[in-house]
Amino acid sequence: MSTTVAPPLGALPGQADAPERRRPVAFFLLSPSVAVLLLWMAVPLALTLWFSFQRYNLLDPTVGGFAGLDNYEFLVTDPDFWAALANTLVLVGSVLAITVVGGTLLAVLFDREFPGRNIARLLAVAPFFVMPTVAALVWKNLMMHPSYGVLGSVARGLGLEPVDWFADYPMASVIVIVAWQWLPFALLILLTAIQSLDSEQKEAARMDGAGPVAQFFFITLPHLGRAISVVVMIETIFLLTVFAEIFVTTSGGPGNATTNLAFLIYARALLQFDVGGGSAGGVVAIVLANVVAFFLVRTIARRLEV
């Protein structure tokens, strides 16, 4: 950890009143961001709240007026709503599991010396830089297309029927595409964390007779705790609002098999241009986000000493 400075002993002159004197400065520094954020969050939020109680359809200016809770009722009585909630959680959970477990294993692998390791590492992290739209288009057309895709050709080469991915395993296909983009991210972070592990520690464990498996579970894994928290935190934020991958590949289907909350709001609000209903969806999404945030605090943020 810290290397240079010795901890201060006892009270230093001037230290006691320092916070008092500094508070206006802190306030001054913090306020622009918070003000801007407040504006950014509050203005659309207020508009969204307001619209969610209105009958407001862009395509039909004749309809208007106070709607009460109708827009909310419309949303939560939608049979697809609960499916969308479940799909959102399945998508987030699966991708998190794949990227954290896979990322840890890959990090251990890339921690070992082998010829061309640096180049192999560059290739492995590349998917993280690809824009989601392109990732989805490439997977849909070049990889998973049952007639022209590479996977179909591989299947035929093995004497099997090509799999019609987006029809037969729609959610799994979306998970594969999203996980492909985020696995490199987990790998990047976890690898650096592993490399920071003291080789002395490992050496000591080895001297104690610990095998590679025991080393992994008792030394490496506990050491990765904080890094894994970072991965989970950042990924969760992005995975809750996955949209482009679904829009490009399955449009939420077949049926509602891959409709997550973001896509449901799109389908109900933007396709219909029902601003009232869409705003109600937005409010529900914010509530959900706060629930998730609450759990994140309890489990992960604590480890990050927030």
Add this chain to the structure above:
Amino acid sequence: MRETAAQRAVVTILGWGVALLLFFPILWMFLTSFKAEVAAVAVPPQVLFEPTLESYAEVQARAEYLRFALNSIVVSLGGTLLGLAFAVPAAYSMAFHPTERTRGTLLWMLSTKMLPPVGVLVPIYLLFRTLGALDTRTGLVVIYALMNLPILVWMLFTFFKEVPKEILEAGRMDGARTGGEFWHLLLPLTLPGIASTGLLSLILCWNEAFWSLNLTSSEAAPLTAFIASFSSPQGLFFAKLSAASTMAVAPILVFGWLSQRQLVRGLTFGAVK
């Protein structure tokens, strides 16, 4: 650690196998972009083929790539810098002058990032229309800065948190004021963190495909709009799509490769102990 030759061979094969597997879709996209349209849909797929640049020529004839790319660069860079300009002071004060509300504020910021943008498109669109910000780079820069602000603040906060308090205390004894403290003590210590936060923000801005499609039309349209004009057109389009995708992805991929060590160093600054 000593390894037997067999172990080493297994690790080499595994490592390269995984790397090639993960990279394969990108490689295949790259190869397909040099195929003729008919060759691109040949079954079984052709690995050896006569390379042609006709797809690139066709793509360029239909859309001025450089204009889109320039918009992407300006908007990503602008959004990142503006975002940092707000995020650094906020994270600084949260990390060094925390109050009881700091933790709540941070989490609230993060939770707003989880709101699907589709839910607020219409209010934002109306706002942008009123402000005359539609199809301007300025508008997109502001949106990007705000969009990434929560993540930037949170990441910077974790970096700042890691700075040993003792260093600052020592500085204070020397009589440094807050401003000076920041420039002379904190910045050099946290520059890797700020740099990697900025890098991550650049990547996120470059790849953002919802606001950029909805708030621009022609003047400020970045590469995500360029891609949207080549997905799913009539007839055979796999080679053209691959060429357009390669053009859209290449700059950020090369940039990411060059800067990945920096990116990681910062990202794990707070995570590694």
Add this chain to the structure above:
Amino acid sequence: MVKRRRGALLAFGFALAAALLPSGGARAQTTVTIATVNNGDMVVMQRLSSRFEQQNPNIRLRWVVLEENVLRQRVTTDIATRAGQFDILTIGNYEVPIWAKQGWLAAFDNLPAGYDAEDILPTVRTGISHEGKLYALPFYAESAMTYYRTDLLQRAGISMPERPTYAQIREIAEKITDKNNQVYGLCLRGKPGWGENMGFVTPLVTAFGGQWFDSQWRTKIDTPEWRRAIAWYSDALRQFGPPGATSNGFNENLALYAGGRCGIWVDATVAAGLLFDPKQSQVADRVGFAPMPTGDFAGGPTWLWSWNLAIPATSKQQEAARAFATWATSKEYIQLVAQENGWVAVPPGTRRSTYDNPEYQKAAPFASFVLRAITEANPTASTREPRPYTGAQFVGIPEFQGIGTQVGQTIASTLTGTGVEQALRGAQSATERAMRQAGYPK
């Protein structure tokens, strides 16, 4: 060290300033922003538009070319909020009457005599008029027809009836399917969307005697007619269709058919120009065609779609926009495409003069057939029971974009194992909900 940091900061500042400064160059000319779809004919229009700019040096054109779904959402948001980002919109005959009624579009009156608006096929003209005025100019138009591979039918020793029925189509598809060689007897739209699979399913249901709403706006989806239609669709497509049918829209099927993978394909007439073009199709010499199949209810509304250029009422460049819209839909433009790409590639379906042209008739063996299909198309005809809406492959109400897409998803799920009855019950209740939310009956 400090100096270098200052330098870096300065550079950051400049970059920021550059980013924030308004973009754009000289504004001496009039600039017209055109939003269009990335379909083949529009791509040609974009390429040839430099001729227009040469003829009109004071007008500069800016293009926004997007995929259909993205474009539609983008353009609708813009016009409904009256933001005025575009001067010319590429929209269908579904949108034109609805938007004209809202007062969002500028009418095309006093068209120049040389434009010869009377030359536009009457059915197409009616589809884009509101209260007797034209609110858009047609770029190309289409009805629907059946395409089949003459060689496959010949090999199987069968022939296509003059006026095929859906039952006959199924029988033929069964005989020509050869999955081992990746030849699939029947290709149909399966990709969910109101303009994708529902574009085919809606006329199919009509042919089986069904409809979306009765004259009281009551939803009529969970009915025997729909059940029989969807059972036919789902069963035939699952048995004889290509893999991945739920991802196949018009474009994907076009690629499959042009690549020799489809035996029969029922879709828009505009595909004929591409399938008969040896440059774009591997089966150009083996395409046969027949009318859209029929079911037990003959008559009824028939498929008519047109892509049109319209000008928003909010556009500040009305004159320049009109100049371009008339140029791109004129006889001269069609001549220009013929010179550049050959007659078979001209935008079809809009003008009688195209079909009267002997060179077009020679290049396009399907010309008179398509002309008849379009001139006889009647999207306002009644379904078996009376209906309160118009449109053959869509329902002419603003809510249909959302409803059609949602029902389209449910229909697509019957291709992947959901039972037809269950799917239609779901579609029925979803549609009832959406219609109630929208305030029907009005």
